[in-house]
Amino acid sequence: MNIGGGVTDPMTGESKGPRLALFNPFDPAQPLAERELALRLGRAMAGLGWQAAIHSRAADVAAMDPDAVLCLHPQATPKLTSHPWLACYWNPPALIAAGSETAFHHGRAFELSHDAYLVSGPGLAAHLAGRMALVGRDPPTLPFHVSSPRSALAPNLGPQSRLFYVGSNWDGRRYPHLLGRLAAAGVLALHGTADRWSHLQDAYQGPLPFDGSAVIAAAHHWGMGLCLHLPAHREAAVPNMRVFELAAAGAVIIADRHPFIEEWFGDTVLYVDPTGGEAALADHILDRVAWIKAHPAQARAMAAAAQDIFNRALCLEVLLEPLPDLLADLRRRPVQAQPSTVAVLLPPGGELDSRLAQLAAQAGEGLAITALLPAGDAPASVPAGLSLRLLDGPAGLPGLVAALVGVEMLAILPAGVEWHPSHLAGLLRATGKAGAALAAGLWPRETVDQGFPIDPAEDRTLPPPPPLTVPADRQGERAWLRAAGLGCRVVRLRELGELPGDWLELALNLAPALAARGEVREIPVPSLRLLRPPPFAAGLRGRLLPWPEHSAPGAERPPRLTGLNDLDPVLAASLPFLWRATDFAALPGTGPIWLYGAGQGGGLVLACLPPTIRPRLRGFLDSERRGELLGLPLARPQDIAAEEMAAATIIIAAQYVSDILRVLRGGPVPPAHILNAYPYIAAKQAEEER
Numbered sequence: 001m002n003i004g005g006g007v008t009d010p011m012t013g014e015s016k017g018p019r020l021a022l023f024n025p026f027d028p029a030q031p032l033a034e035r036e037l038a039l040r041l042g043r044a045m046a047g048l049g050w051q052a053a054i055h056s057r058a059a060d061v062a063a064m065d066p067d068a069v070l071c072l073h074p075q076a077t078p079k080l081t082s083h084p085w086l087a088c089y090w091n092p093p094a095l096i097a098a099g100s101e102t103a104f105h106h107g108r109a110f111e112l113s114h115d116a117y118l119v120s121g122p123g124l125a126a127h128l129a130g131r132m133a134l135v136g137r138d139p140p141t142l143p144f145h146v147s148s149p150r151s152a153l154a155p156n157l158g159p160q161s162r163l164f165y166v167g168s169n170w171d172g173r174r175y176p177h178l179l180g181r182l183a184a185a186g187v188l189a190l191h192g193t194a195d196r197w198s199h200l201q202d203a204y205q206g207p208l209p210f211d212g213s214a215v216i217a218a219a220h221h222w223g224m225g226l227c228l229h230l231p232a233h234r235e236a237a238v239p240n241m242r243v244f245e246l247a248a249a250g251a252v253i254i255a256d257r258h259p260f261i262e263e264w265f266g267d268t269v270l271y272v273d274p275t276g277g278e279a280a281l282a283d284h285i286l287d288r289v290a291w292i293k294a295h296p297a298q299a300r301a302m303a304a305a306a307q308d309i310f311n312r313a314l315c316l317e318v319l320l321e322p323l324p325d326l327l328a329d330l331r332r333r334p335v336q337a338q339p340s341t342v343a344v345l346l347p348p349g350g351e352l353d354s355r356l357a358q359l360a361a362q363a364g365e366g367l368a369i370t371a372l373l374p375a376g377d378a379p380a381s382v383p384a385g386l387s388l389r390l391l392d393g394p395a396g397l398p399g400l401v402a403a404l405v406g407v408e409m410l411a412i413l414p415a416g417v418e419w420h421p422s423h424l425a426g427l428l429r430a431t432g433k434a435g436a437a438l439a440a441g442l443w444p445r446e447t448v449d450q451g452f453p454i455d456p457a458e459d460r461t462l463p464p465p466p467p468l469t470v471p472a473d474r475q476g477e478r479a480w481l482r483a484a485g486l487g488c489r490v491v492r493l494r495e496l497g498e499l500p501g502d503w504l505e506l507a508l509n510l511a512p513a514l515a516a517r518g519e520v521r522e523i524p525v526p527s528l529r530l531l532r533p534p535p536f537a538a539g540l541r542g543r544l545l546p547w548p549e550h551s552a553p554g555a556e557r558p559p560r561l562t563g564l565n566d567l568d569p570v571l572a573a574s575l576p577f578l579w580r581a582t583d584f585a586a587l588p589g590t591g592p593i594w595l596y597g598a599g600q601g602g603g604l605v606l607a608c609l610p611p612t613i614r615p616r617l618r619g620f621l622d623s624e625r626r627g628e629l630l631g632l633p634l635a636r637p638q639d640i641a642a643e644e645m646a647a648a649t650i651i652i653a654a655q656y657v658s659d660i661l662r663v664l665r666g667g668p669v670p671p672a673h674i675l676n677a678y679p680y681i682a683a684k685q686a687e688e689e690r
Contacts, residue, residue: 017050018324021066023085024056025077031193031210033241034072037088037146039212041070044149044316068327071114078113078442078526082421084330087111090120090146092236093127095564112137113420113526116326118144121260123236137429140329142322146241150315151248153220155303157296161223162189163289164251166208166215167196174565175228177623177659179203181282182226187289189222191215219249224292224299226285227255228274231569234258243269247310252303254288256281264314268306274567277662281567339368342424343389343407345400346373347483347504349415353379358413360386362424369424372403374503395502397493404490412507416531417441417484423527427487430523435492436514437521441481442529479544480534482511485527492518505543512545558679563655572657575676578605579683585610588673591647594640596664597654598622598629601681605653606630608680621650623663642669649673653681 022038038054045052055061058080061069066083074087075096089111112131119125119141132138165188167174176199182188183203190203197204208214219225227242237259246253247265255261256274270291272284292299312318346355356371360383363369368387373379375392382388393399404410409428413419423439430437488510496513499506514520558579562572578584584605587593593616595602602620609617619633627634640648648671652660657676664674 017045017048018067018327019051019064020045020053021061021064021069021083022052022054023061023069023071023077023080024054025071025073026056028054028056031207033146036210036212036215037072037241039210040148041316041320043212044320047149047317048320068330070118074111074114076110078110079115079420084116084327085114086116086118086326087114088144089117089124089128089141090144090238092124092230092232092238094232094235095230110526112523114139116140116142116330118142120145120238121236124238127236137426140326142319142326144319145239145244145314147244147310147314147316147319148216148241148248150311150317151216151250151307153216153248153250153307155223155250155252155300155307156220157223157252157292157300157303160221161252161292162203163187163254163285164189164191164219164222164225164246164249166191166218175278175567178278178282178285181279182285185286187286188226189218191218216245216249219245219251222251224252224254224289224303225249227253227261229256229258230564231566232564234274244310244314247306248315250303250307252292252299253306254285265306265309268302268309270302275570277567277659278656279659279662339366340409340428341368341370341407342409342411342428343370343372343404344411344413344424345503345507346371346377347412347414347507348374348377348502349504351415352377355413355415356383356386358419360384361421362419367424367428370407372400391503395506397496397499397506400506401490401493404493407490410486410488410490410493412483412486412510414480414483414504414507414534416534417480418529418531419484420527420529424487426527427485430521431487431489432521435489436511436519437487437523438482438511439485439487439523439528440526441485442526476534476544477530479508479512481528481530482547483507484530486511486514486520488514501543509543509545512547516545516548558683560679560682561676562657562678566656566658568658571661572676572678575652575657575661575674577676577679578651579679581608581680583680584608584613587613587616587649587651587675589647589649590616591649591672592616592618592644593649593651594618594621594635594671595677596621596637596650596652596660597677598625598634599654600685601653601655601678603630604681604684605651605677606632608684616649618644618648623660637663637667645669645671647672649675651675651677653677 022041024034024038026032026034028035042052042054053064055064061081061083068084068086069081070086070088071077072088074089075091079085116139117128119128125141163182179188179200183200188203189205190197190200191205191208193207208218225242225246227246229240233240234256239258239260243253243255243261253269255269255271257271261269270288272281272288274281344359346352356379359369359371363385370387370389372389372391375390378390389403391399391403409431411424411427427437427439492514495517499509499513501509511520558577561577562569566572593613595605598620619635620629621635621637623636625634626636626639645667646669650664650671652674654660655678657678661674664671
């Protein structure tokens with residue numbers, strides 16, 4: 001989708017602004033935030049006189065040949081073309097980590113493959129700098145947020161006003177008690193897809209097209225809006241889209257206390273404290289709504305002041321202004337006075353001309369590259385900018401080392417592999433003091449559930465899974481990728497002694513041999529791709545060296561103690577938790593056991609209870625429902641007799657741990673023991689995903 005034609009200089013006819021591709025890796029037909037953000041960015045860029053086009057396929061980006069690509073979700077896709085790729089780095093790390101283990105593994109690799117980063121806030125900037133330090137990079141960055149275009153919509157607070165709230169509700173029934181209270185009070189105007197919000201019919205106002213403007217127009221119509229953040233956003237001080245939408249709409253803003261909003265918007269926003277649970281938060285919001293209705297002129301003045309701050313400092317046009325300077329910084333790459341020397345072994349196996357062309361494309365950037373070939377594989381010609389050395393002795397490590405006189409680093413390019421631009425330069429930097437490094441590679445024809453609908457037309461490639469999950473029939477492909485991703489300073493090769501086999505076998509066994517004798521720095525940046533399964537000779541798999549296993553200390557705490565939407569994760573973390581199946585064998589107390597959770601979590605915990613514990617089990621608890629579940633009684637906490645509750649052990653088997661804890665502690669008689677089984681539930685769900 002093309003947006004804007006750009007502005008040209010009347011004297012030269014050349015474009016005054018950059019030509020940019022906005023890359024949305026998700027299915028563009030789906031009503032997701034990335035679609036809306038791409039359209040808003042396109043509108044802002046058109047207003048600046050830049051040319052922009054929205055794409056979701058690498059082939060379309062290549063055909064456009066833009067000056068740069070802005071990737072809207074760099075955890076979902078790596079850099080896919082040779083153009084500069086700018087990652088929109090606005091997702092809190094804890095939110096990415098909360099996804100499936102496979103998606104998290106892929107996302108951490110994908111995001112490091114980009115050239116520069118548009119970063120939302122100092123917390124994310126520090127996190128990114130720490131990750132880049134591990135791979136020896138210091139890429140350019142630019143402050144940026146999930147903002148909206150500049151707006152002149154006047155405040156519209158009036159008799160029709162309700163709290164505008166919109167969302168795809170991708171993570172389930174978000175804030176069920178809070179939004180239910182607001183809906184019952186008649187103060188909520190809820191927009192989104194009907195299937196996600198059908199449980200709040202009193203407030204549901206229908207869907208909105210994600211067209212870059214309808215959401216802000218609806219917020220303007222309602223005159224006031226609600227901005228709430230997940231705990232992960234507050235912890236990382238990363239704002240979500242809502243505060244920018246509401247400010248652009250001229251709406252009165254009610255927001256949870258968030259470092260970014262308090263710093264930038266100050267007293268132009270009405271704040272509520274989200275840490276007291278959903279019931280207390282609903283009370284606070286209803287109090288704020290009552291104040292707005294009692295003080296409409298003052299509330300409209302606050303909305304106008306918030307919009308003025310937004311237009312002067314935080315709208316997309318202002319945030320984008322420094323982007324041309326960042327692109328110029330990317331083009332000014334330092335060139336070494338004395339080039340580094342790199343030799344690349346090309347094992348036998350076809351496609352020689354295309355591999356030599358790849359090496360020639362890697363030259364420059366301070367690199368002098370020499371191709372190493374067995375004597376019988378000499379090419380008819382060598383591309384310009386490339387040197388050639390023939391290995392005329394028998395295959396083996398001594399002959400290889402002898403051919404590396406005057407060379408700093410050895411790399412390997414087997415057939416069927418494509419190196420990304422600057423692969424060798426990045427690998428040379430990464431070898432560092434360890435002397436050996438391994439860049440991540442991408443499998444061919446793989447898919448993974450990212451939690452969102454990836455564009456079905458894009459042939460996505462993904463990094464291989466962790467070693468323990470690689471199927472036996474794919475271990476050969478992992479060995480091939482390791483060979484193609486290896487960079488080794490020549491001094492490390494001299495430590496190895498002899499490795500048997502021909503040149504191909506030597507190439508495949510070099511990385512595990514180095515790892516067995518010392519550190520091989522595994523860098524998660526994917527900078528190469530396996531185009532097709534490797535052409536293994538018969539019996540070769542049986543001669544591959546295994547990758548050495550290094551024991552790692554186990555984690556002392558589970559990665560997730562409560563659900564993403566829990567408003568008070570600190571309170572949830574104060575409870576004793578149940579993480580492994582063996583934890584259920586030694587539950588405290590001797591009294592009755594109730595499982596608080598009537599969904600999937602309750603069923604998982606029930607299935608885990610050992611026979612020695614089951615006689616104590618009385619049934620399930622739920623905040624609202626009564627009846628029977630899985631053959632056991634289903635009750636509310638207030639239905640349990642006081643003497644039974646006083647002796648009971650309650651196991652929380654749901655994602656809103658802190659709210660359930662408040663209900664239990666706030667009852668007439670608190671239970672004897674309260675345990676948090678969410679860590680076990682999350683681990684079990686992750687295991688099923690794998």
